[in-house]
Amino acid sequence: MNAEIIAVGSELLTPTKLDTNSLWLTDQLNTLGIEVVQKTIVGDERARLAAVISGALERSDLVLITGGLGPTEDDVTRDAVCLALGRCQQFRQELCDQIAARFARIKRPMAEINKRQAFLIDGAEALPNERGTAPGQWLAVGAKAIALLPGPPGELKGLWAAEVLRRVTAMVPPLHIATAHFRVAGMGESDLDALIAPAYTRYTNPVTTILAAPGDVHIHLRARCAEQAEAEALVTELGAQVRELLGDRIYSEDGADxxxxxxxxxxxxxxxxxxxxxxxxxxxxxxxxxxxxxxxxxxxxxxxxxxxxxxxxxxxxxxxxxxxxxxxxxxxxxxxxxxxxxxxxxxxxxxxxxxxxxxxxxxxxxxxxxxxxxxxxxxxxxxxxxxxxxxxxxxxxxxxxxxxxx
Amino acid sequence: MNAEIIAVGSELLTPTKLDTNSLWLTDQLNTLGIEVVQKTIVGDERARLAAVISGALERSDLVLITGGLGPTEDDVTRDAVCLALGRCQQFRQELCDQIAARFARIKRPMAEINKRQAFLIDGAEALPNERGTAPGQWLAVGAKAIALLPGPPGELKGLWAAEVLRRVTAMVPPLHIATAHFRVAGMGESDLDALIAPAYTRYTNPVTTILAAPGDVHIHLRARCAEQAEAEALVTELGAQVRELLGDRIYSEDGADxxxxxxxxxxxxxxxxxxxxxxxxxxxxxxxxxxxxxxxxxxxxxxxxxxxxxxxxxxxxxxxxxxxxxxxxxxxxxxxxxxxxxxxxxxxxxxxxxxxxxxxxxxxxxxxxxxxxxxxxxxxxxxxxxxxxxxxxxxxxxxxxxxxxx
Structure with missing residues (x-):
């Protein structure tokens, strides 16, 4: 199963802002065995965004869209999805009440403009956002799906955990995951890679990822299997070889610094x-x-x-x-x-x-x-x-x- | 004039790697008055990349592609551009000789596989890469253009400065730039914005960018005009208002920390x-x-x-x-x-x-x-x-x- 991520926001097309949400989402998707095949970053432009969404839905099974759910005229994600799919959106009083209740909780007045966030695309499920005013939306399109998710990382992660994860999980065969996270100091990435590559390249499962900061290399092993015990056995097996090759250069086996x-x-x-x-x-x-x-x-x-x-x-x-x-x-x-x-x-x-x-x-x-x-x-x-x-x-x-x- | 950036490489679709080249390129393009309207990140897949390139060239005047110019089978950017445009590529002995000379300089043998990097797309100009083995390519397509650029940041920047900048500059009317870079400590981004927005929102030129780190806010002013004196006068004019509003909260006017x-x-x-x-x-x-x-x-x-x-x-x-x-x-x-x-x-x-x-x-x-x-x-x-x-x-x-x- 394939996924695409679309990050929406003109600020993401400036020289100073990167779409970092997609890294976190990619990690979540990979854990479920879903591969990310394309990422697109697009500004707050209705027609352009609609074209990107149409293309993504043609190519991929799951389309995650982050950002553009705010209350202002600049926030065009809902409109663009409607445009791409030829659907309408309706004002929902119950969503408006939830947004109003959130403003009441944080003791601030709800502006008239926030009512824009209470529109739900026809056929979509609203995803309550405990950490912000913008509800997410989940839209099944045949066997495929589109998720509209908020851009602020805290809101995105909260909403993913509470609402999206189980919906995405239901789309894929169940997989069990086992991981290990070694850290090594005092060795360059290429020397380390040369030392352990003979071991890890013999495995396609677990997947090995090597990530380097100056003087500090992270080695991630991640096995995905139908059974938990099988995944753990694979990580243990490759982990033992990595440990044998690196010895006391490994300072951490749980990712601690x-x-x-x-x-x-x-x-x-x-x-x-x-x-x-x-x-x-x-x-x-x-x-x-x-x-x-x-x-x-x-x-x-x-x-x-x-x-x-x-x-x-x-x-x-x-x-x-x-x-x-x-x-x-x-x-x-x-x-x-x-x-x-x-x-x-x-x-x-x-x-x-x-x-x-x-x-x-x-x-x-x-x-x-x-x-x-x-x-x-x-x-x-x-x-x-x-x-x-x-x-x-x-x-x-x-x-x-x-x-x-x- | 609009541009798109396409970053090629399956590693850019993993949970740990971001396309950071595009930030640097965006800054370069913005300086010339060119806006980036879309960014796409795609893996090492010929057909998918070709479709992305076709779409980008339809929408935008300039398409910058980074990565995928290496010598291995995984490096498909040249092939994908040919596929997108219906053009062929030819082996060029002079490019091969340049690549061989580079290997000779660093006293390493040139592998047979590196000959793949000596193929030039029909109608393209080769862009010598002083810092790596992969030559870039510049391809005019009617009034539009595609640049094939190496992925390693050092190679990209060197090649941009030596070869690409003047070609892109020739596509746009000449502009002169003046900038100012204020820094302020001890004030949150939103408080600062509320204070200076009445001044800077009255100007579309200079463009004002506010960037915040904890306890440290950067204010960039950038004016672009046909005349240098005009650009400087605009930055001086808005800069004086910013200085008046922020007073001694400004600790730096040259970007120093x-x-x-x-x-x-x-x-x-x-x-x-x-x-x-x-x-x-x-x-x-x-x-x-x-x-x-x-x-x-x-x-x-x-x-x-x-x-x-x-x-x-x-x-x-x-x-x-x-x-x-x-x-x-x-x-x-x-x-x-x-x-x-x-x-x-x-x-x-x-x-x-x-x-x-x-x-x-x-x-x-x-x-x-x-x-x-x-x-x-x-x-x-x-x-x-x-x-x-x-x-x-x-x-x-x-x-x-x-x-x-x-």
């Missing part, structure tokens, strides 16, 4: 953490504290952006800074030790390096780690982009801590 | 900055140091995530913490003063608050600022989303510093 995983390990051990940051300037601390309840294990840290601060705040000896420079193994270790002593944390991480903009040492980074029983430094050479160097440094430091905690 | 603007002011005054962060955990420092050469004015900071750290690292009196709690005006001021004294910076900013996840005080934030002559605190109540509270706190602190520095 690196700071969350490191935090879980610290909490489980009843241990604490502090940081000493030069080049990253707070990025490492910011990531650690992005995790709710990170105050359970994060004590604090030092941003020491100058040699003087490394000395006065962390106690790095002036002679060491003079002899080895601030970007050195020695200073990385002294920074971590200084942070650990001053915060009385179990662990401390440090970052010192050159993020640019200029100079031959750009990308030259030392990480330090200290615990009650050890202190080590690690040298890494990154590329030349300031933001990337900082991000990769923070990621590598967190992954290094994770490996020490395991 | 808040941390860059605050940094410029510090550098100009020869002054320095430190931070003391609780709830933001490094986010403020990370933003300040995201600016190249921020070491000219940023000295360092303290991440004090616990009461104990606020006391031991910043010298906040234990009695004060006990009496007022860590989230108070008194502690915000003491944190800023503590950071300033310990780093000997001119200015210090502090943030303390509750970012959640739970509790009735979530979103309750105090900011502190200290200089040689003053220390103040400011209370703000934000919403309930952890990440948003942290981001808005950092933004508000930076904007507060900016206002003090002006």
């Amino acid at each position: 690196l700071e969350t995983v490191a935090g879980r390990l610290l909490r489980a051990r009843g241990e604490s953490l502090s940081v000493a940051e030069s080049m990253t300037g707070g990025m490492l601390g910011q990531r650690i504290t992005s995790v709710p309840n990170s105050s359970d294990y994060f004590r604090g840290g030092f941003l020491t952006y100058t040699n003087e601060m490394k000395h006065s705040l962390l106690g790095v000896p002036e002679a060491m800074l003079a002899q080895y420079t601030a970007v050195s193994e020695q200073v990385a270790i002294a920074m971590a030790q200084g942070a650990r002593e001053r915060t009385r944390s179990t662990w401390a991480l440090s970052v010192t390096g050159y993020a640019g903009p200029a100079g031959e040492n750009v990308g030259n980074v030392y990480l330090g780690i200290a615990s009650p029983t050890m202190a080590e430094a690690r040298h890494i050479q990154f590329g030349f982009d300031r933001n990337r160097i900082r991000n990769m440094s923070a990621t590598t430091a967190l992954d290094w801590l994770r490996k020490h905690l395991k | 808040l941390e860059t603007v605050a940094g410029r002011l510090l550098r100009a005054r020869g002054e320095s900055l430190s931070v003391a962060e609780s709830m933001t955990g490094g986010m403020l420092g990370q933003r300040i140091t995201s600016v190249p050469n921020s070491s000219d004015y940023f000295r360092g900071g303290f991440l004090t995530y616990t009461n104990e750290m606020k006391h031991s690292l910043l010298g906040v009196p234990e009695a004060m913490l006990a009496q007022y709690t860590a989230v108070s005006e008194q502690v915000a001021i003491a944190m800023a003063q503590g950071a300033r004294e310990r780093t000997r910076s001119t200015w210090a900013l502090s943030v303390t608050g509750y970012a959640g996840p739970a509790g009735e005080n979530v979103g309750n934030v105090y900011l502190g600022i200290a200089s040689p002559t003053m220390a103040e605190a400011r209370h703000i109540q934000f919403g309930f989303d952890r990440n948003r509270i942290r981001n808005m706190s950092a933004t508000t602190a930076l904007d507060w510093l900016r206002k003090h520095l002006k």
